[in-house]
Amino acid sequence: MSRIIDDVSYPAVLLVGKTGAGKSTLGNLLLAQPYDNGPFQVSADMESVTQECGTAKISIDGVIYNIIDTPGIFDTQLVTDKILEEIAKTIKKCKYGIKAILFVLEAKRFSAEQRGVLEGIRNFFGEGATNYIIAIFSHATKAQIYDRDIMRKAWNQPVCSFIEDIENRWGISPNSDYFPPDDPTHQARLGEIKAFISSMRGVYTTEQLEKSIQEQEKARRQKEEEEERKKQEHEEKLKEIARKEAEEAHKRKVEQMERERKAKQEYEENLRRKQQQEAEERQRQMVEKLKQEERERKIQEENLRRKQQQEAEEQYRRKLEQMRREQEREEELRRQREREWELRRQREREQELRRQREREEELRRQRAREEELRKQREREENLRRERERQEQQRLQEMYRRQREEAERERMRRMEELQREQERLRRFQEERRRQEERRHDDDCRIL
Known part of the structure; x- marks a missing residue:
C-alpha cells in the first residue's frame, strides 16, 4: 500500500x-x-x-x-x-x-x-x-x-x-x-x-510553485483594484452631471425673476404717466365744465378702479400661474432625477448580475481560490451596499432640502404679492382722498 x-x-x-x-x-x-x-x-x-x-x-x-x-x-x-x-x-x-x-x-x-x-x-x-x-x-x-x-x-x-x-x-x-x-x-x-x-x-521546484501562487494573487488584486477604480470614476461622473443640472436650474430661476422685476417696473411707470396725463387733462377742463366733469369724473374713477382691480387680479393670476408652472418644472426635475437614480440602480444591478455570472464562471474554472474569493466578495458586497445606502440617504436629504427651499421661495413670493396688493390699495386710497380734497377745494372756490 x-x-x-x-x-x-x-x-x-x-x-x-x-x-x-x-x-x-x-x-x-x-x-x-x-x-x-x-x-x-x-x-x-x-x-x-x-x-x-x-x-x-x-x-x-x-x-x-x-x-x-x-x-x-x-x-x-x-x-x-x-x-x-x-x-x-x-x-x-x-x-x-x-x-x-x-x-x-x-x-x-x-x-x-x-x-x-x-x-x-x-x-x-x-x-x-x-x-x-x-x-x-x-x-x-x-x-x-x-x-x-x-x-x-x-x-x-x-x-x-x-x-x-x-x-x-x-x-x-x-x-x-x-x-x-x-x-x-x-x-x-x-x-x-x-x-x-x-x-x-x-x-x-517549490520556488516555482510559490512564484506561481504569488502571481495569481497579484493578478487577482490588480483586477479588484481596476474594478474599484472604474466604479469610482462612474460615481464621480454622476455627481458632476447632477451638480451642473442644479446650477443650470438656479441660473434659469434668477433670470426669470429679473425679467419679472423689469416688467413690474415698466408697468408701474406706464401707469404713473397715464394717471398724471389724465389728472392734467381733468384739471384743464375743470373750470369750463365743472358739473359735467364731476359726473364724468365719477364715472371714470369707477371705471379706473374696476380696471385697476382687474389688472391687479390678472397680475395676481399670472403670478400664481407662473408659480404653478415653476412647481411643475421642479416636480418634473425631481421625477427626472428619480428616474435617473432608478436607472443608475438598474445598471448597477445589471453589472452586479454580470459580475456574479463572471464570478461563477471563474469559480468553476479555478476553484483553487474559492473560499478566499468568497469571503473577499462578501466583504466587498457589504461595503458596496453600505456606500449605496449612504448615497441614497444623501440624495434623499438633498432632494428634501431642495423641496424646502422651493417652498420657502413660493411663500416669499406670495408675501411679496400681498405686500404689492396692499401698497396698491393704499395708493388708490390716497389718490381717492386727494381727489376728494381737490373737489372740496374746487367747491369752496366756486
Missing part, C-alpha cells in the same frame, strides 16, 4: 488529473503491480477515493524516484482548495523537486471540461510547469494502445495544440484486459512513459 507523504527523499513524479481518469491505475502499472491491487487504491465508481497524496518508490534506468498519486483536481464532489493545498504541501516536501508531471486524461474528444482541468493545472503550477508535463491517455481502445498512429489520428485541434505546447511528450496507459503485463505492447507503452520521465531536464 502507498503511504501518506511525510518526506520525499527522491525526485518526484506527480500523477494529476480528474477523478476516474486512471491516475492510480497508471501508478500501479508503472510500479509493475496489478492495476487494481497495487500500492495506489483504485475506485470502481466516479467518486474519488484518493483524498490525500500518497507515494511509492520507483526505479527508472537505475534512478529512484518517488511517484506521487494526487486527489482528483477540480472534482465537483471535493473541496478544491483543500485538494490544491494538499498538493502544494506535498510539492513543498519534495526537496529534490518534481521530475515530471503526468497529466492523465481519457482518450476521447477533448471536451470543455478537460480544457478546464488543463487550464486549472496551468494556473496552479504556473506556465513554467508546461516544460515538465507529459500527457498520458487512458481508457484507450485496443487498436489505439497497439498503434500510436491510430491514437494520433483521433485527436482534434485542441488536443493537437496541447501536445505541441508540451513538445510532443505523450504516452498511452495500457489496458491489462487487452494486453497483459507480460505482453510486448503493454511493456512498450510503459517504456515510452518511463523514457519521457528519464529524458526530462531539470526539475519543477
Whole structure:
C-alpha cells in the first residue's frame, strides 16, 4: 500500500488529473503491480477515493524516484482548495523537486471540461510547469494502445495544440484486459512513459510553485483594484452631471425673476404717466365744465378702479400661474432625477448580475481560490451596499432640502404679492382722498 507523504527523499513524479481518469491505475502499472491491487487504491465508481497524496518508490534506468498519486483536481464532489493545498504541501516536501508531471486524461474528444482541468493545472503550477508535463491517455481502445498512429489520428485541434505546447511528450496507459503485463505492447507503452520521465531536464521546484501562487494573487488584486477604480470614476461622473443640472436650474430661476422685476417696473411707470396725463387733462377742463366733469369724473374713477382691480387680479393670476408652472418644472426635475437614480440602480444591478455570472464562471474554472474569493466578495458586497445606502440617504436629504427651499421661495413670493396688493390699495386710497380734497377745494372756490 502507498503511504501518506511525510518526506520525499527522491525526485518526484506527480500523477494529476480528474477523478476516474486512471491516475492510480497508471501508478500501479508503472510500479509493475496489478492495476487494481497495487500500492495506489483504485475506485470502481466516479467518486474519488484518493483524498490525500500518497507515494511509492520507483526505479527508472537505475534512478529512484518517488511517484506521487494526487486527489482528483477540480472534482465537483471535493473541496478544491483543500485538494490544491494538499498538493502544494506535498510539492513543498519534495526537496529534490518534481521530475515530471503526468497529466492523465481519457482518450476521447477533448471536451470543455478537460480544457478546464488543463487550464486549472496551468494556473496552479504556473506556465513554467508546461516544460515538465507529459500527457498520458487512458481508457484507450485496443487498436489505439497497439498503434500510436491510430491514437494520433483521433485527436482534434485542441488536443493537437496541447501536445505541441508540451513538445510532443505523450504516452498511452495500457489496458491489462487487452494486453497483459507480460505482453510486448503493454511493456512498450510503459517504456515510452518511463523514457519521457528519464529524458526530462531539470526539475519543477517549490520556488516555482510559490512564484506561481504569488502571481495569481497579484493578478487577482490588480483586477479588484481596476474594478474599484472604474466604479469610482462612474460615481464621480454622476455627481458632476447632477451638480451642473442644479446650477443650470438656479441660473434659469434668477433670470426669470429679473425679467419679472423689469416688467413690474415698466408697468408701474406706464401707469404713473397715464394717471398724471389724465389728472392734467381733468384739471384743464375743470373750470369750463365743472358739473359735467364731476359726473364724468365719477364715472371714470369707477371705471379706473374696476380696471385697476382687474389688472391687479390678472397680475395676481399670472403670478400664481407662473408659480404653478415653476412647481411643475421642479416636480418634473425631481421625477427626472428619480428616474435617473432608478436607472443608475438598474445598471448597477445589471453589472452586479454580470459580475456574479463572471464570478461563477471563474469559480468553476479555478476553484483553487474559492473560499478566499468568497469571503473577499462578501466583504466587498457589504461595503458596496453600505456606500449605496449612504448615497441614497444623501440624495434623499438633498432632494428634501431642495423641496424646502422651493417652498420657502413660493411663500416669499406670495408675501411679496400681498405686500404689492396692499401698497396698491393704499395708493388708490390716497389718490381717492386727494381727489376728494381737490373737489372740496374746487367747491369752496366756486
